[in-house]
Amino acid sequence: MVQYAQMDRPLAALADPTRRGILERLGRGNATITELAEPFGISLTGCKKHVQVLEDAGLVATEKVGRARQCSLGPRRLDDIQEWIETYRRMLDQRLDRFGELLERTPQGDPR
Amino acid sequence: MVQYAQMDRPLAALADPTRRGILERLGRGNATITELAEPFGISLTGCKKHVQVLEDAGLVATEKVGRARQCSLGPRRLDDIQEWIETYRRMLDQRLDRFGELLERTPQGDPR
Numbered sequence: 001m002v003q004y005a006q007m008d009r010p011l012a013a014l015a016d017p018t019r020r021g022i023l024e025r026l027g028r029g030n031a032t033i034t035e036l037a038e039p040f041g042i043s044l045t046g047c048k049k050h051v052q053v054l055e056d057a058g059l060v061a062t063e064k065v066g067r068a069r070q071c072s073l074g075p076r077r078l079d080d081i082q083e084w085i086e087t088y089r090r091m092l093d094q095r096l097d098r099f100g101e102l103l104e105r106t107p108q109g110d111p112r
Numbered sequence: 113m114v115q116y117a118q119m120d121r122p123l124a125a126l127a128d129p130t131r132r133g134i135l136e137r138l139g140r141g142n143a144t145i146t147e148l149a150e151p152f153g154i155s156l157t158g159c160k161k162h163v164q165v166l167e168d169a170g171l172v173a174t175e176k177v178g179r180a181r182q183c184s185l186g187p188r189r190l191d192d193i194q195e196w197i198e199t200y201r202r203m204l205d206q207r208l209d210r211f212g213e214l215l216e217r218t219p220q221g222d223p224r
Contacts, residue, residue, distance in 0.1 A: 011127035015120050020196070027203030073207050082197050084132070085190050091139030095185050 007080055013057035018042065019050050023059060023073065032068040119192055125169035130154065131162050135171060135185065144180040 013019055018040055025036060037047035051071055054060035058076035062069050125131055130152055137148060149159035163183055166172035170188035174181050 007132075008127050008129065011123050014196075015123035015127060017120065020119070023200060024203075027200070027207065073204050077201060077204060078197050082194070082201070084126075085194050085197070088135060088139070089189060089194070091136075092185050092189060095139065 007084065009057040010059060010076060010078060010081060013053050013059055016050070016053075019054055022047075022050055022054065022071075026060065026071060026073045030070055030072045032065075032070055034068065036071060119196065121169040122171060122188060122190060122193060125165050125171055128162070128165075131166055134159075134162055134166065134183075138172065138183060138185045142182055142184045144177075144182055146180065148183060 021040060022036055025031060025039065033044060033047050033051060036051065037044050040047070042050075051060055051062065051069075055062055059074070060071050061074055062071050064070075133152060134148055137143060137151065145156060145159050145163060148163065149156050152159070154162075163172055163174065163181075167174055171186070172183050173186055174183050176182075
C-alpha cells in the first residue's frame with residue numbers, strides 16, 4: 001500500500017461536520033459564501049475559513065463573480081481515499097478471518 | 113444526507129501518513145508499540161500518542177500482555193465514511209453532468 005501524502009488535506013478537511021455540510025449543500029447547486037453561511041448559522045468569516053480549507057484540499061472551487069465568491073464542488077474525486085478505505089476494510093476482514101481460524105484450531109479441552 | 117458526528121474522529125485520525133502506516137502494518141499482523149515504532153523511526157512516546165488517537169477513533173484495539181501493549185486492527189469498519197465518500201462522488205458526477213448539459217444548451221453563435 002502506497003503512502004499518499006496528498007490524502008492528508010482532504011481527510012482533515014472532511015473531519016468537520018460543517019465542512020461536510022457545505023459539500024452536501026454544494027452537491028445540490030453552486031452557492032455564494034453568504035448563501036452557504038446562512039443555513040449553518042455561522043459568520044461570513046467562519047464560512048470563508050471553512051471554504052478556504054475545502055479549496056486547499058481541492059474539494060471546492062471558487063470564482064469571483066462581481067462582488068460575490070461563487071463556490072462549486074470539486075475537482076477532487078477522492079479516488080485515493082476511497083481506495084485506501086477499501087483496502088483497510090479488506091485487511092480488517094482478513095484479520096478477523098485469521099482470528100476465527102485460530103479459535104477453531106485452539107484445543108477446547110476434553111469436556112469430560 | 114445525514115451528518116455523522118462520529119465520522120470526525122476517524123477522519124482526523126486517518127489524516128496523518130504515520131497513522132495510516134500503522135494501520136497498514138497492523139493489517140499484516142498484530143504488533144506491540146515497540147514493534148510499531150521501529151519501522152517508522154519514531155519514539156515510543158510518539159508512537160503511543162498515534163496509537164491512542166487511532167484507539168479513540170475505534171481503528172485500533174490494544175490489550176496489555178505482560179509488560180507490552182499488543183495492538184490490533186479494528187473494530188471500526190468505516191462503513192459510514194465509505195458511504196459518505198460514495199455519495200460525494202455521485203454528487204460531483206451529477207454536478208459535472210449538469211454543467212455539460214448547460215454548455216450544450218448554450219447558443220454557440222453563428223459561425224458565419
